[in-house]
Amino acid sequence: MAEGSYKQFCPVAMAAEILCTRWTVVLLRELLAGSTRFNDLRRGVPRMSPALLAKRLRELQAAGILERLPVPTEPDVSEYKLTPSGHELRTVVEAVGNWGQRWVETKPTLENLDPELLMWDMHRNLNTDPMPHHRSTIQFMYRELPQTSSNWWLIVEPGKNVDLCSIEPGFDVDLYVSTDLRTMTEIWMGLNTVSRAKREDRIILTGSRELESAMQSWLGLSPFAKIEKLVS
Amino acid sequence: MAEGSYKQFCPVAMAAEILCTRWTVVLLRELLAGSTRFNDLRRGVPRMSPALLAKRLRELQAAGILERLPVPTEPDVSEYKLTPSGHELRTVVEAVGNWGQRWVETKPTLENLDPELLMWDMHRNLNTDPMPHHRSTIQFMYRELPQTSSNWWLIVEPGKNVDLCSIEPGFDVDLYVSTDLRTMTEIWMGLNTVSRAKREDRIILTGSRELESAMQSWLGLSPFAKIEKLVS
DNA sequence: CCGGATCCGGTTAGATACTG
DNA sequence: CAGTATCTAACCGGATCCGG
Secondary structure, three states: OOOOOOOOOOHHHHHHHHHHOOOHHHHHHHOOOOOOOHHHHHHHOOOOHHHHHHHHHHHHHOOOOOOEEEEEOOOOOEEEOOOOHHHHHHHHHHHHHHHHHHOOOOHOOOOOOHHHHHHHHHHOOOOOOOOOOOEEEEEEEOOOOOOHHHHHEEOOOOOOOOOEOOOOOOOOOOOOEEOOOHHHHHHOOOOOOOOHHHHHEEEEEEEOOHHHHHHHOOOOOOOOOOOOOOOO | OOOOOOOOOOOOHHHHHOOOOOOHHHEEEEEEEEOEEEOHHHHHOOOOOOOHHHHHHHHHHOOOOOOEEEOOOOOOOOOEEEOOOHHHHHHHHHHHHHHHHHHHOHHOOOOOOOOHHHHHHHHHHOOOOOOOOOOOOOOOEEEEHHHHHHHEEEEEEOOOOOOOOOOOOOOOOEEEEEEEEEHHHHHHHOOHHHHHHHOOOOOOEEHHHHHHHOHHHHHHOOOOOOOOOOOO
C-alpha cells in the first residue's frame, strides 16, 4: 500500500487510494447491486479483464471492503460479499451516479449501448408486483442488432427470481417488445417513456394487453432514472 | 474520450471515467476548498507532478467541471474556477471523505504526515471569531523535524485572510505551540483534543492565556473531524 | 463450466529538469 | 508564475491458457 500512495493524511486522499483506481467504482456498483460470484461480476463489468478483476477483488479484501467466502454446498465456488464498510460505500457510488445522471451529456453515454448489460440490469430491477400472478414470458427484439444479440427473453414467475435468456426458452411468449436498443436504453435511464416511444413508433408492443398497459410500472428503471438531467 | 472508456451507459461508469483517475478526486478537494491558481493547487497536491496537474485541469475543463479565467489585472495569471457542475461534486468528495474517516485505519493515515499540508489546511479553516480583536501571531514548533520545516507562523488579523509563513514574520509572537507533528495532525483530524494532549504533555502552550484557553475553538479542524471513526 | 494465471504490447504516471 | 519536455517505471487491456 505504500506504492501508489498520495502521501496525504486527508481522509479523502486515503479513501481515494483505495476507491479511485480503474474499474473499482464500477465493480463496487455491481457488488452493491447484489452480484457475488466471479463470473456474475464479469457479466456486470464485461470489458474488465479477469486478471484485473481478480486483482481488484484481492485489493478490496485487503482494504476490509469485502470478504471471500467458500460456498459449503458447492465445492470450488466462492462468494464475494461486502462487509459493513463495503455496504457504506453505497453513499459514494450513489453520489457518483447521481452526479453522472445530472451532468454527463447523453450523447457520449448513448454511444455505449450494450444489450447484454441492459437486459442484465433490467432483469435485476424488474418489479413483479403489477404483473399477472402466473408465469409471464416477455420477448425483447432489437431488430437492428445481429442475430446473436437481438433476441432476449425475461421469464417472470411470481415469488421467484426473474430469469434472463438469450436463447429461446420454449415457453409461449405473453408480450413481444419490438424496438431498438437506443430507445430501450433511453427508457431504462429515464430519458424517455414507454408511452412516448409508442406514440413515435419507436417501440411496438404485441400480446397481452395487461402486460402492455402496465409496462412502464413493471419495467424497473435505472436507480438513477428519477434524477433530473441538467445537460443535453 | 473514446480512450479509456468503460463502454457502459450507466451513469456511475460515465462519471467514474472522469472522476476516478489518479489524483482527480484529491485535486477536486483542493478546488472545492477554494484554491484557484496553479501554484496554490500545487501546494494542496504537492506530490502530483505539474505535468499531470496541467493535464487533469485540461480534462476537467473538457468535462465542464471547471473554467480557466485569465485575470485581467495580472497578465500571465489564470484562475481555475468550478462551474455549477463542479460545485455539485462536493457531495461526491464529502461521501469519499466521510467514508475514509470512518473506515480507513489511522495507522497508515498517520504515516503520511506532512507539516506544510497540515499548516496549509489549518490556515484555511481557522475560525477567527473566538480570537482577540487585534492581530495575533501564533508560532508552531515541531521540534522533531529538521529546521527547514519545524517552525510555522499563523498571522491572524480580524477581517483579513489568515497568513501562513514558514520564515519568521517579524511580529511579536502571542502564543507558542510546541508539539510534535503527529499530535497536531491527530487534533486536526478529530482523533485527539488540545486538552487531552496538554494533560499528556504532548503539547505545550506558552503565551496569551486567552489564546491558549480558546485554542480548541479557534483551531479549525478538518471538515471530517466530526465523523465518528469505526476502525482503529 | 468456474475461477482465475500468464504473457505481451500500449498507455499512464512519477521524477526531474527546463523555459517564457 | 505557470506551465513543458523527457525519460523511465508502473499499470492496464486483450488474448490465451490452465487446473479442477
